[in-house]
Amino acid sequence: MPRSRYKSLVDSFAADIRSGRLSPGTRLPTHRQLAATEGLALVTATRVYAELEDMGLVSGETGRGTFVRETSLSPGQGIDQQSVAAGMIDLNFNYPSLPGQAELLRTALRQLALGGDLEPLLRYQPHAGRLHERASVARHLRARGLTVDAEQVLMVSGAQHGLAVTMMALLKPGDVIAADALTYSGFKVLAESLHLEVLPIPVFDHGPDLQALESLCRSRRVRAVYSMPTLHNPLGWVMSADQREQLVSIARKHGLLIIEDAAYAFLAEDPPPPLAALAPERTVYVSGLSKSVATGLRVGFVVAPADKVAALERTVRATTWNTPGVMTAIASAWLDDGTVMQLEAEKRGDAQARQAVAVEVLAGLRCVSHPSSYFLWLPLAEDARADQIAMALLREKVSVSTAEPFATSAHVPHAIRLALGSVEISVLREALEKVKWVVEAYS
Numbered sequence: 001m002p003r004s005r006y007k008s009l010v011d012s013f014a015a016d017i018r019s020g021r022l023s024p025g026t027r028l029p030t031h032r033q034l035a036a037t038e039g040l041a042l043v044t045a046t047r048v049y050a051e052l053e054d055m056g057l058v059s060g061e062t063g064r065g066t067f068v069r070e071t072s073l074s075p076g077q078g079i080d081q082q083s084v085a086a087g088m089i090d091l092n093f094n095y096p097s098l099p100g101q102a103e104l105l106r107t108a109l110r111q112l113a114l115g116g117d118l119e120p121l122l123r124y125q126p127h128a129g130r131l132h133e134r135a136s137v138a139r140h141l142r143a144r145g146l147t148v149d150a151e152q153v154l155m156v157s158g159a160q161h162g163l164a165v166t167m168m169a170l171l172k173p174g175d176v177i178a179a180d181a182l183t184y185s186g187f188k189v190l191a192e193s194l195h196l197e198v199l200p201i202p203v204f205d206h207g208p209d210l211q212a213l214e215s216l217c218r219s220r221r222v223r224a225v226y227s228m229p230t231l232h233n234p235l236g237w238v239m240s241a242d243q244r245e246q247l248v249s250i251a252r253k254h255g256l257l258i259i260e261d262a263a264y265a266f267l268a269e270d271p272p273p274p275l276a277a278l279a280p281e282r283t284v285y286v287s288g289l290s291k292s293v294a295t296g297l298r299v300g301f302v303v304a305p306a307d308k309v310a311a312l313e314r315t316v317r318a319t320t321w322n323t324p325g326v327m328t329a330i331a332s333a334w335l336d337d338g339t340v341m342q343l344e345a346e347k348r349g350d351a352q353a354r355q356a357v358a359v360e361v362l363a364g365l366r367c368v369s370h371p372s373s374y375f376l377w378l379p380l381a382e383d384a385r386a387d388q389i390a391m392a393l394l395r396e397k398v399s400v401s402t403a404e405p406f407a408t409s410a411h412v413p414h415a416i417r418l419a420l421g422s423v424e425i426s427v428l429r430e431a432l433e434k435v436k437w438v439v440e441a442y443s
Helices: 003-019 031-038 042-054 101-114 131-144 159-170 185-193 210-219 241-254 306-319 325-337 339-361 386-395 425-441
Strands: 058-061 065-068 153-156 176-180 197-201 222-227 257-261 283-288 300-303 375-379 415-419
Touching (some): 003 042, 031 042, 042 058, 101 325, 131 153, 131 300, 131 325, 131 339, 153 159, 159 185, 159 257, 159 300, 176 185, 197 210, 210 222, 210 241, 222 241, 241 257, 325 339, 386 415, 386 425, 415 425
Parallel strands (some): 176 197, 176 222, 222 257, 257 283
Antiparallel strands (some): 058 065, 153 300, 283 300, 375 415
């Protein structure tokens, strides 16, 4: 087929989709049907759809066909947006806050100003943080079942920075890292930016398919595994003690680095020990105070085996030099005086109350969640399309995320993730009622 004719067919489809003549959700002819209708070779018909998919205009789904995408929907449905349009109810991003937190900050700033020497906070800090602040984190982690020396703790500018530091310091471009087929979107962005190959681990509602991980390790040279064993985002699972032991066994057998993301771990009551406690020699534990205290605080921490601390410290230096002294001083004081523990307990209660509302309002729909999590995964009916539902909800002034930002596999399930922690509970109820109405209407 001459290139001009091939390109003309692509352009014709694109024009029909952008003009609305082919509406979102329209099932296009199969590759064979297109080839027969247009007199094309099958491989050329496949190229036409591949180019349209690269343009973001269609999506090919195994066993279902090729569908027109909702092009007016922002990529990832707002997962990277920094603000929400006026009047929009945000069920897309979690920034949980409790009444009185602003006053806590005001008091902390006053105490910082009145007591002690402020001069050191105006200078560069040690790259890994001041030792007494690292010790504050180490003491705090004992409540999470993790006993480490202060020298193994590095202060970072939030958990996302901690993940970046870990992956930059300990992996190199081209390395293979295994991760759940549905996982934290920020990890995906980092892996792509650092040119890492992500192998998806199939997932169940209760945890990853560890037999599949074992198979991946036998067939590929996997360098690391990224895991959220306690309060998985977006599926909300807490891996059992047996699952954790099995994951650690696989990591030891195949020499894997374990990157444990514990950003939401504070929400789970009495979970099994962290992976870092089970395999301290090969696990880097990453967490922070963005969700448990406030997103604007931007203080996180990385716990690493002693032999990896120097490499991580060099990467902190290369990326931020050090965590801002004032923020770290406030965080350290709150860790020491029990403020963080208090806020964590209160936010567990808040998350449980929100989940209870979701269970009540969404009764009859299949929901995957944890009773203490700030998010909920809503798989859709076989014939429903997530982009259409997300767009319909936008018209109802409710912003949600589709599965696309969380999917590491070629197959992206039709599901939506609901973040429950960013609006008042009365507003949350109203938004969830709209979600149920729209999902049922499109199913």
